[in-house]
Amino acid sequence: MKFGTKAIHAGQEPDPTTGAVMTPIYQTSTFWQASPGKHQGYAYARGKNPTRSALEKCLAELEGAKYGLCFSSGMGSIDAVVKLLRPGDEVITGDDLYGGTYRMFTKVFAHFGLVFHFIDMKNPENIRKHITSKTKMIWLETPTNPTMQIIDIEACAVIAKEHKLILAVDNTFASPYLQNPLALGADIVMHSVTKYIGGHSDVIMGALCLNDEKLYTELAFIHNSCGATPGPMDSFLVLRGIKTLHLRMERHCLNGRIIAEYLKTHPKIDKLYWPGFPDHPNHAIAKKQMRDFGGMISFSLKGNKQEDAFRLASSMKVFTLAESLGGVESLINHPATMTHASIPKAEREHAGVTDSLLRLSVGIEDVTDLLADLKQALDA
Numbered sequence: 001m002k003f004g005t006k007a008i009h010a011g012q013e014p015d016p017t018t019g020a021v022m023t024p025i026y027q028t029s030t031f032w033q034a035s036p037g038k039h040q041g042y043a044y045a046r047g048k049n050p051t052r053s054a055l056e057k058c059l060a061e062l063e064g065a066k067y068g069l070c071f072s073s074g075m076g077s078i079d080a081v082v083k084l085l086r087p088g089d090e091v092i093t094g095d096d097l098y099g100g101t102y103r104m105f106t107k108v109f110a111h112f113g114l115v116f117h118f119i120d121m122k123n124p125e126n127i128r129k130h131i132t133s134k135t136k137m138i139w140l141e142t143p144t145n146p147t148m149q150i151i152d153i154e155a156c157a158v159i160a161k162e163h164k165l166i167l168a169v170d171n172t173f174a175s176p177y178l179q180n181p182l183a184l185g186a187d188i189v190m191h192s193v194t195k196y197i198g199g200h201s202d203v204i205m206g207a208l209c210l211n212d213e214k215l216y217t218e219l220a221f222i223h224n225s226c227g228a229t230p231g232p233m234d235s236f237l238v239l240r241g242i243k244t245l246h247l248r249m250e251r252h253c254l255n256g257r258i259i260a261e262y263l264k265t266h267p268k269i270d271k272l273y274w275p276g277f278p279d280h281p282n283h284a285i286a287k288k289q290m291r292d293f294g295g296m297i298s299f300s301l302k303g304n305k306q307e308d309a310f311r312l313a314s315s316m317k318v319f320t321l322a323e324s325l326g327g328v329e330s331l332i333n334h335p336a337t338m339t340h341a342s343i344p345k346a347e348r349e350h351a352g353v354t355d356s357l358l359r360l361s362v363g364i365e366d367v368t369d370l371l372a373d374l375k376q377a378l379d380a
């Protein structure tokens, strides 16, 4: 089956008891047992709930995976992956990470004796220099947030296999429609389902998809033991959102391209980050590993003044000034003070997150209105 068909049908069949075409919201915490231990596959909803099971199956199919696990947030899913490790273990990760991931690594797990190396992964050979006998995992994001670096997943997978490291990829920015890391050799794919997969800015959720049975057993154990599992209503909302993922992504990409090309010629724009430009440093890799280039665009302003960025962000009328991304509506965000405020200034500036940097999540509105909005704000 092709992607759009899976998005609508995978994991979902008419309900056997009533024939309901849509997966019911099984709003129950516990399940009847005929005699102790004798149940119909469901005992207690932290471990398993039928609405969530349908969603986990659907997500796994979209990523070409055997297994899916849904969490109550993207962070909850990252937390579970890190808990595969033991004190003293080392992780190699990128120098341009989602702010919350950076915060969890440095402010939570560093206290448990885990060591994180934040390195430039644009050239994967760089990874080799940081591998020690303690290295257990490579954690990467591509495209990165917010400077849209592209990391070569296949090249990282070769290095991970050579050294028997777990390769985990945060695939939030691409969505399973644009990129499937498992097919490129990754071991675990992570999603903030909150973003493109949910797609309507009304649910917080995370997910992991993977093929390895042993790794799945360990993660499912952590999932149930630590308990960051989502409820049935949220699972239903995401199942509903996924049905249009392929259509939404097509429009995000189309609108993203038109807006990136408009910004490219604007005299007030300094740096512009979008992987679809032929002069993007890793454009060839983006072309190789992604179906299209997505609707995430970042740019800085000439003069690099925070007040200019603030003025622009506040004067947008169709774009909403808010954190998050991947919903049907267009958003604008000031990473340095919003999504990436927890990263020290020197580090974030090194990664290109300067005072005037703004990030757009281009929605699926009529692009004429989005262009007019940017024009009125930039030319004011």
Ligand SMILES: *Cc1c(COP(=O)(O)O)cnc(C)c1O
Pocket: 073, 074, 075, 076, 098, 100, 101, 141, 145, 170, 172, 173, 191, 192, 193, 194, 195, 204, 205, 206
């Ligand atoms: C939002 C986000 C997360 C965290 O997900 P939540 O659902 O907000 O917990 C992780 N990685 C990336 C790239 C994100 O954009």
